Amino acid sequence: MIPPLNPLHVFDVAARHLSFTRAARELRVTQPAVSRQVTILEAFLGVRLFERDKAGLRLTSEGNEFHRQIAPAFRIIAQATTGLTATGKAQPLKIRVYTTFAAKWLIPRLPSFYVSYPNIRLDISNVVAPVDFENDKVDLAVQFGSGKWPGAETELLFRDVIQPVCSPKLLKRTRLAELDDLRKVQLLHSHYRRSDWPDWLMAVKRPDLLTDRSVSFQSSILTYQAAAEGVGVAMGQLFLLRNEIEDGTLVPLFNAPLERPSAHYLAWPKSRPMARKARSFVAWLKAQIANDVNRGRA
8 A cells, every 4th residue: 555655755855854844945845735745644544643842843653653664765766866867877858949049049058057957968959840749759849830739738938029130240331221221232031931031021111122132041040140241131030149139249220120920939748747857947948038038128
């Protein structure tokens, strides 16, 4: 006869500390939550495990004997888990992201993730096609689109806001103060974001500026690199180019950002619960994005 394991774990921690408050701190839950779990275990066993007196919380004789017998089991579980992760045999967290998101946003911030979670290994893949959790061996994905994919739960990460950007090198030799000045430069296009320039020019009511004077690249990374080198003007994803804009590598033009209907979403399989290491990565990811959003507002 095995008691429910979560209340059993809470009891073990509370018995070690002889304090529901300190147990709650270790378990990262509230003190009432610890009390409820202990009550559930006491109801299952049919005995009282703790008593309160003037000195504080103490184990009953039954509680003390029960803890003496079950505590080694939790130590064995903890040691086995530590041994498994230390030898590197634990499976990595498999994440799928777009190359541009990885290069421009994720990779520069990964050192802070490993400081917070040194025992979590990441396996990051870059695929343009929408994730298929039924066939792809992926735990999490950052996807761009409507937020609706078969078999996936999703959560909005950030909106897709675009605006023309160029290098200070280009501004030194070419005046780009008015929309008509775009006729003097190359418009840089990304293969996978072919509608960016047409959509933006339509929004500013100047579709006539979409001419053959342009260069197309296979990826957004190459497009932005060309813009940074002064080849022409690219349509930039402002959130992903925050570092380049802040350090002056790229300069936004015309003060006319456009928010697209599509956005970047976090996706995970609907068919299975999110693992603890995945929840840790999600918490870190959302905190980093919130920091960037706050910086942008400032």
